[in-house]
Structure formats: C-alpha cells, structure tokens
Amino acid sequence: MAAGEFPTVDVCPSIGREKDTVVADMDGTLLRGRSSFPYFALVAFEVGGVLRLLFLLLLAPLAGVLYYFVSESAGIRVLIFATFAGMRVSDIESVARAVLPKFYSGDLHSESWRVFSSCGKRCVLTANPRIMVEAFLKEFLGADMVLGTEVSTYGGRATGFVKEPGVLVGKNKAEALKAAFGEAPPEIALGDRHTDFPFMSLCKEGYIVPPKPEVKAVTIEKLPKPIIFHDGRLVQKPTPFLALLTILWIPVGFLLACLRIAAGSLLPMPLVYYAFWALGVRVTVKGTPPPPVHKSSTQSGVLFICSHRTLLDPIFLSTALGRPIPAVTYSVSRLSEIISPIKTVRLSRDRATDAAMIKKLLQEGDLAICPEGTTCREPFLLRFSSLFAELTDELVPVAMVNRMSMFHGTTARGWKGMDPFYFFMNPSPAYEVTFLNKLPRELTCGAGKSSHEVANYIQRVIAATLSYECTTFTRKDKYRALAGNDGTVVEKPRRQVMGC
Incomplete structure (x- = not known):
C-alpha cells in the first residue's frame, strides 16, 4: 500500500x-x-x-x-x-x-x-x-x-x-x-x-x-509504572553532536575534576566554598544552620539528617557550614576515603554496634548521616532508617539538591570510586543545601515519640521542601530493581512513609 x-x-x-x-x-x-x-x-x-x-x-x-x-x-x-x-x-x-x-x-x-x-x-x-x-x-x-x-x-x-x-x-x-x-x-x-x-x-x-x-x-x-530507579553516567540522551561533545570534553573535564577535588581536599574548609565558586562549582546555602557546639559543653553534637543525592553530600554540607562534619556511611570506596576532606566512618549494619558508634561520635561533635542508605536520582525519597532518632534529640533535617549537565555523580553498576570525579567533570555542577528547622523537643524520642514517627516526620518535611514524593522503597529494593529482580516495585509509588 x-x-x-x-x-x-x-x-x-x-x-x-x-x-x-x-x-x-x-x-x-x-x-x-x-x-x-x-x-x-x-x-x-x-x-x-x-x-x-x-x-x-x-x-x-x-x-x-x-x-x-x-x-x-x-x-x-x-x-x-x-x-x-x-x-x-x-x-x-x-x-x-x-x-x-x-x-x-x-x-x-x-x-x-x-x-x-x-x-x-x-x-x-x-x-x-x-x-x-x-x-x-x-x-x-x-x-x-x-x-x-x-x-x-x-x-x-x-x-x-x-x-x-x-x-x-x-x-x-x-x-x-x-x-x-x-x-x-x-x-x-x-x-x-x-x-x-x-x-x-x-x-x-x-x-x-x-x-x-x-x-x-x-x-x-x-506511564503504567513510574521510573524510580535509574543508573548510568550520562545525563542527556547522546545525539551525534552531544556524543562528540562528550568525547572531546572528557579529557578536559577529568583534569578539571582533579583540580576541584584537590581544592576541596587540601584547602581549609572555610576556604573551600570560595575555591569551588572560583572553579565553577556553584554552592547555594538556604536556611539558618545551627552554630557549632563548644567542645567543653556537655551538650550532644547536632546530627544532620540529609537527603542522599551523591557521596559528596556530607562534603557539601561541610562546605556550607564552613567546618568539617564527619559522616557515617554504609559503604564508601577506598579512593573516596583517601580524597575525602572529612572523616568518614563505616556502618557495620549491626544496629547495636552502629548505635554505640554514632553516640560516641556525637559526644565528640556534630555528625552527618544520610538515612536513605542509597542515592535516588528521581524526585523520590526512599524509606528512612529510624536508627538515628533513638540516639539524640539534636536533629537538623537538611534537604540536598544537586544539578549536573553531562554526567551523573552516582552509580550502582560501575566503580563507585569514580563517582566524585564524574560529578566534578560537569562543566558547572551545583549543589543546593537547605537547612531546615531543628526538630522541636516535643517531636523527638526524648518526648515520647517512637523512632519511626521521628523518621517519618523528618522524611516528610524534607520531601515537602524538595517537592519530592516519599516511597516505602529501601536500599535493597533499588539494587533488586536494577538487577532485574524488582518484585517489590508497585504500579504507582505509595505516598505514605514507614520507618524501618
């Protein structure tokens, strides 16, 4: 015809x-x-x-x-x-x-x-x-x-x-x-x-x-089912022109990434904010961060509860505060530990052991944690761990947003040691750090709230700030989905949240 x-x-x-x-x-x-x-x-x-x-x-x-x-x-x-x-x-x-x-x-x-x-x-x-x-x-x-x-x-x-x-x-x-x-x-x-x-x-x-x-x-x-979990390094669909541009940019971008990482690792933290701006990394700070706790004080350090966008979240939190904030993490590559300007402590995944370690770190000062346990690129927050809520009442939610034009700074399939390099290889990467209000005493475990209620509340206020949607998906769900075993995925994301 x-x-x-x-x-x-x-x-x-x-x-x-x-x-x-x-x-x-x-x-x-x-x-x-x-x-x-x-x-x-x-x-x-x-x-x-x-x-x-x-x-x-x-x-x-x-x-x-x-x-x-x-x-x-x-x-x-x-x-x-x-x-x-x-x-x-x-x-x-x-x-x-x-x-x-x-x-x-x-x-x-x-x-x-x-x-x-x-x-x-x-x-x-x-x-x-x-x-x-x-x-x-x-x-x-x-x-x-x-x-x-x-x-x-x-x-x-x-x-x-x-x-x-x-x-x-x-x-x-x-x-x-x-x-x-x-x-x-x-x-x-x-x-x-x-x-x-x-x-x-x-x-x-x-x-x-x-x-x-x-x-x-x-x-x-x-769509019959939303795309929540996505992997891969490229941000944009590579047309022939964009593919050529990517190939030509990678050698330049890698050298620029090395320079940016060196500036973040070697300069004193109060200067990193200005060095990043001079090197094309945009850092925007919103809200009012809490003042540092004096070491002579008996008060527990502040636990910053961050949404998780990349491995660099705690570093940009420290950049926004102008002082290094140690971070606890489920996993981090050896290379990332070497180049990190802040102290990173691995969680053992044993609840009692991790709780004791976090309490000890909070006695020494402020601490950062990303209770989602893994990164999610789409406008969703994964289910928060409720462990942190039991350890202190000094809780400050922090909404993190990053913007990249060429490369994603996260991966589930590739070598995670390259995550910081790919983020900093973007021509002008950006991070927005929004400090939300410290949790009132009446909303903490010290006032009788359960750890799940505290975790759910913090997740909701961060999601509302970012205009994101909360899901009940966990870190394990992400890796199951990307591996092809996604029996936990629902037809539409569930809107309630649940502490674990």
Whole structure:
C-alpha cells in the first residue's frame, strides 16, 4: 500500500479496544524520535566506555549513508556491530534494564501511546535488537510480546552480527508477524515509514504515525509504572553532536575534576566554598544552620539528617557550614576515603554496634548521616532508617539538591570510586543545601515519640521542601530493581512513609 492509503494515527479510535491486539513499530512510532543512534550510544558508553562511543561515532556516517542510500538493514547492521561486538551479554541486559528506560520513557509518542495502551494485547515489532528494548517495553509499557532483531552471541558475548533472518525491516517484519500470529491477524498496526507497510498490510487496520517534532511526549504520571530507579553516567540522551561533545570534553573535564577535588581536599574548609565558586562549582546555602557546639559543653553534637543525592553530600554540607562534619556511611570506596576532606566512618549494619558508634561520635561533635542508605536520582525519597532518632534529640533535617549537565555523580553498576570525579567533570555542577528547622523537643524520642514517627516526620518535611514524593522503597529494593529482580516495585509509588 502507499502511504496515502493508511490513515494517520490521530484518527484511530481508542475506546472499546480492550479485546483488540495492536502491533507497533518502535522508532518514529512508539517513540517520537526516528533515530536509534542515541540508544546505541548509551549502550556503547555505559558498557564500553568513551573509546567504544568514539568507535560508534566514527562509524555512524557510514551507517547513515547505508541506511538512506542502500538499505535500512545495512545501516542498522553497522550500528549493531559497532555497539555490541565483544560485549558481555549480561552487561547489555543490565544497561537495557537500568539505563535505557529513563531515556525511552522521555520520548514516548502521545498519540501512539493512546492507541497502544488502549488495547488488550500489545506487541512491538522493531528493527532494534530485542536484547536492547525488551526490558523497557515489557516492564514499563506492558508489552506482551517483543519481536526484534536477534544479536548473535558466542561464549556469553555478542559477536556484533545478527541471526537469521537478519534485521527486522520490510518483508522480514511481515514474516515475523506471520510466524507469531499465524492465521489470526492483529486488529491494529502502527508504523511510520514505507518499510513498515508490509506488516501493516497484514493487520485489519493500519495507521501511519507522521513525523511531527512538535508532538509532546507522554508525561511520567501516565506511564503504567513510574521510573524510580535509574543508573548510568550520562545525563542527556547522546545525539551525534552531544556524543562528540562528550568525547572531546572528557579529557578536559577529568583534569578539571582533579583540580576541584584537590581544592576541596587540601584547602581549609572555610576556604573551600570560595575555591569551588572560583572553579565553577556553584554552592547555594538556604536556611539558618545551627552554630557549632563548644567542645567543653556537655551538650550532644547536632546530627544532620540529609537527603542522599551523591557521596559528596556530607562534603557539601561541610562546605556550607564552613567546618568539617564527619559522616557515617554504609559503604564508601577506598579512593573516596583517601580524597575525602572529612572523616568518614563505616556502618557495620549491626544496629547495636552502629548505635554505640554514632553516640560516641556525637559526644565528640556534630555528625552527618544520610538515612536513605542509597542515592535516588528521581524526585523520590526512599524509606528512612529510624536508627538515628533513638540516639539524640539534636536533629537538623537538611534537604540536598544537586544539578549536573553531562554526567551523573552516582552509580550502582560501575566503580563507585569514580563517582566524585564524574560529578566534578560537569562543566558547572551545583549543589543546593537547605537547612531546615531543628526538630522541636516535643517531636523527638526524648518526648515520647517512637523512632519511626521521628523518621517519618523528618522524611516528610524534607520531601515537602524538595517537592519530592516519599516511597516505602529501601536500599535493597533499588539494587533488586536494577538487577532485574524488582518484585517489590508497585504500579504507582505509595505516598505514605514507614520507618524501618
């Protein structure tokens, strides 16, 4: 059929489709963007690093020429080879589960999603490698079936070549649809280009998704399940231009990061605030921090309860206060301990042992703790540990916010020792430290409140300050989700909080 023989997707009715089956293409159909390069680039960088990203970028012009002037299949084969050759299959699956969903969900086509989400059975038929897209499509879009290009593997690693029948474009898509559905054709087909017409013609209804850059993406709250846990180093989706810019910036950024880290580690803490500003690191302080406790006083030190954005939270807290504040943490790399300008103490995860250690540290002065236990990039606060509430009534909540333009300063899959370097590699990273009011006596454990009530109250006031949502998810839930075992994840984040 010619393009004019298929109506556009905006005229497709979506009411009463609960018993219908929909088959949709991905790039340019379910997604607004017609190019899959940014997603291949994410896999290349997250698994293979900057050199693999450079290799992909160098082959991208060849892929483009083949795609537009020879065949779509040839161009996609080049992208697959440049990205996947030699990679461990487990690493590709990890990135597909923990990194790509955040970027895919931000580009979901609103009209296509209206039709796709209205149908009772959903199938995606795509030229993209199935291993790269299946986790997002099934977990976040509720796809029942994903038919994609199969990548050849050997010894647990991808070869970079594709299995027969090859890349799913044109007639290959139609054959895959026939094999999956047999003589019972699906009701609806969604596509966006002439190579989709063969499979669209096999369905009872076919609709074209025209290229409209002005179409808005689906908002997060309309997704079947919110994206709470996200990993990966890159902040922005790497278009060819941004990929080139990232490659060129990394050597400069690493030297700048070393200089910023050296300034924070070697200068006296009262000068670090000014040194950071001189080196392009913006630190904004809001609220009124409490004065330091005199060592001669019998009063317990203040326990600063911080929301957890990166490993650098206690350092920027100290920068805002102008004095070093020791911090307790569940885990920190040896490299981070060496370069840290403040004292860090590891928690043993034994409640009695940790309580005794924290009490001792508070007798010596102020202390910082991030009771979420792990970082969360999205606007959510994970469940707070209630241990801290039992140890002192001198509690000051602190709302931490950071802003990065190129690299995330946190990781769950990578080497955490590089977290500070990636944060400081951003051209102009920023931290906002907001000191909230010290907890009134009547809201502490000393006045009869339970530790869970205190933890919940502090979590709520921090969340309200940041306009974040509280969840009951824990540190363990995060790592289960990023590892693919996310049985604790709910369809929508629960709004209540619960101490542990």
